[in-house]
Amino acid sequence: MSSPDQKADPLPVAAEADTDASALEKAPETPPAATATSSSDEREIRGIRWFLICLALYVSALMYGLDTTIAADVQGAVVGTFADDVAQLAWIGAGFPLGSVAAVLPYGFLFTAFNMKWLYVAGIVLFQAGSALCGAAPSMGALVVGRVLAGVGGTGIYLGGLNHFSAMTTRRERSVYLTGTGFVWGVGAILGPVAGGGFSVSPATWRWGFYINLVIGALTAPIYLFCLPSIDPAPGKSLRERAAALDYLGFVLSAATWVFFAVGFVFAGGRWAWDDGRSITFVVLFGVLLASYTLQQYFCIFTTPDTRSFPGHLLRSRTQVLLYITTSCANAAMFFTTFYIPIYFQFTRSDDSLMAAVRLLPFLLVLITFNLATGWALPKIGYYMPVCLVSGAIMTLAAALFLGYLSPTTPPAYIYGFSVLMGVGSGITMQLGYAVASLKVSRPADVFGAINMQNIAQIGATVICLVVAGQAFQTSAVRNLDAALAGRGYSRAQLQAMVSGTESALFDSLSGELRAKVIDAVVAAMRRAFVIPLVAGAVSIVSAVLMRRERLFA
Template identity: 45%
Template sequence: MAAITGEDGKVLQDKISPSSQNLSTSQLEDGRLEKNIDDTEVKHPRHGLPAWKWALTCVGLYLGALLYGLDTTIAADVQGSVYEALGEIQNLQWVGLGFPMASVAVVLLMGRLYSIFDIKWLIIITTAIFEVGSAICGAAPTSDALTVGRVIAGIGGSGMYLGCLSYFSVFTTNKEASLYNAGIGLAWGFGSILGPVIGGAFSDSSATWRWAFYINLPLAALMSPVYLFIFPSFRPNKEKTILQSLKTIDAVGAVLNAVLFVLFMLVLTFGGATWAWGSGRTIAAWVVWGVSSVMFILQQTFFIFTDAESRLLPLHLLKSRALVLVCVGTATSATVVGVTIYYIPLLFQFTRNDSALQAAVRLLPFIVFFIFFIMVAGGSLPVVRRYNLYYILGGALVVTGGALLFTITPETSVARIYGYEILVAVGAGIPFQNGYAIAASKVAKQDRAAAIGLINVAQIGFMAISLAIAGALFQNLGYQSLKGALAEFHFPDDYVRSALAGRISPIYNSTDSNVIDIAVRAIVDTIRRVFGMLIGTGAALLVGGLLMPWEKADFAADLED
């Protein structure tokens, strides 16, 4: 039996053990207690927690989600300024990619930690790690240092985000969970709005791009008293000592899982751009990745250096068709968001000669509609309950919007692009955050943390993977397209590659307007082909929804074993 305790050590809630969960009790909407057939009272998850403390806790949690969203997208409009200050075009992708790559490399491990240690102190520690990474990014003297900072911030950010989800899984009922999780999507989305805008504003100001990362420090410091003195504590498996809990961590699985993601991102980022696809380094990296994948699967399947309860990947949950397809839906909607947020601003920078700030503003139609429909979906899901409808509708809209973005040219009007953005935003927003509530409703109470971890891997992981794939397409297809289009002008290869980083390239300083027009058309055609990813992911989202069971999720079964 695990207990939720306040700062004064008093018990706020006794979590009901599985043996007592065979009662036919339901909770009232206002949180009052309802008697079951043998007159045993079932307490609301926040029983004994003052409303004002819960309100401040929510503010702190949502700020963490906002900062996570901020750092996910803030690199979208600072890359040109970073390249101008630090150089090294081959490292530029890591400004955007390092953060989500590190996040997904540790997300399963973070999920395990949140299932065995006090969630209050874990979220405080991971927030501190996030702030250290942000400080390193702001002070980075080289692109390598900036990459290290982004990786550290990504590790901390993953813990912050998962901590927010963990708090709401512990302190809310199933009926409340979808709305609170939609609030996470709202905070994350609002941070995503601010990311490109803040990044662009700082890049165009005397403060420089460095304050795009420093800004995290005062925001977290402002909320630190809430984290330290207001957040309630909750530790699962309280009967185990810290040392006993540490022994249950699947360290081998955690290392292999991190290697899988890091190697995959590494090869996609450097393959074709820095390393030739047929080079020994590229082939060796793919071979090591393949061997690591096989080792991870075998280690998890046969409990090597772990056991069924402690293994990192909850393979038994993958027997549920509904849960697997919800993961697919979450992954595809995250892919749509990642690609759109990064490449819409880039499109306007090339075709309209926008500054970083102006290009970020062009993304607002996408973000506003995306956030709005996250909230609509979260609020309506407990009422509609047929969760597959959200994925079917979302997939159809993404396919339509993606197909339209695939037709863009330098002459496509701004109004049309906004319309295409909105279609994609609605399609991605409808299923984006619902997976957390659906997954929690489909598994036994003791498996909810693991199910949320799977959804988190799908969301964060595939956003990172999609950015890596999109970056590889942009760098390789863009280079080939530019090289062929500008062949008669005999530009050196580094000039051609730098043209992909923005208008700071010497190519755009040419006195021949024809050169600039050719380069812009080649890059827009490349971005158009990157948007082709949306058609494929939208189709996967649609098909996944069609294959889901035609059933209603039970969001009221808070005591289901």
């Protein structure tokens, strides 16, 4: 058994460099270590203590996966509770990944400088606080704040699990434990809609979809506090030296850019008109912040090439950029399908939240199966470019089928088939970039930067997809409803309430031909919104074609 306090060994030599290495000659010489990794051939922690640590870390990853997708099937129930504020509905899904992506860069760097155990515990505390606020939310605004806070904590949980397994395992077994983290997250993502739907239709209500995290957290808290070792990723450095190395300005600009993007594009066209001064202000400030962050990173203002928050030198690598695009496209297609298929069945088949979630299971099961199968098969195939190409082609085909055949009368078997195709396509590459990007770096120390880019691609794509899709769907649906119900005296707010879901009181009051018109208008808007995963699939194909035809290993 190890002592309670561990010190990290240097990062082991990584795999093959990207053949774009010559383009990286200006990269920093000594960036921070990727993780506090153990180079020992024998794991120090064993027995029951190791079992409990693994159990706690994996259960936390499961919670993170649950909250990633749970919003897909509680939206209708939430609208039933907060019927007067449906303009913020997109925040239920987008708030959680927004908190995650805003925190991923600072949290990732903190794990290279400060005690990993207490950073992980802080993530757990933030996640539980956000969950408690969501469960007790007296308004939609409070629910959104809770989702964002839980997203910030979720980043600490996910990155903390990866860093702890990297630090505590041997080189031979490390990939197994890291893959296990992705697998458990996937199981949570599968169970999320089902859990959300189940609670929504039960006497416990949707609120227990968030309260359940508190129960799980209470059961595992003793393990975090008493079994998890304290690991110092930067031994020999003073607190002042560690704090001075952080890119504070970069962290603030990065988080602010994501926040202003999400706020501007969720509220514009919904709560605020597009020509409203607030919409214009937020969209303009988003552009200004993005430009400011880009310039701050490029010229290393109040930071250095070694410590800047975004690994900009990796953008000179064609492979890293194309893998970033591929991961973004796969996750955009995956999350779009996860959130909009339940809505389709709720409108067209009058499903309750639980049944709509059950109908999503074929997609989610195939998604996680192909995600795991790709991890197993990729080393045997030896080439990543054809795998990415197949993924993009299947995603494009699935989105095209949705775009061509989605209607209120489409047989459920067709929807299942199209969803399964989307699960195959997006499952292949949703996490493939992590394995390939970490291998195709010029120096071992760049592994951290490559993984950080993949984190941003995965979580950032979720935010962008849900915000853009929510904006496109609601705008198109309200326009369709306005035309279908012209002359009947419905206000814009009432039309938005109809779009929000079948648990809207106004939708429930409709019957006969009028109800059919509303369903036709909503499904037509949803079908048009499938242009988003169609574009994602097409871009993924182009990205794959531009990749190098090289072996995964030398």
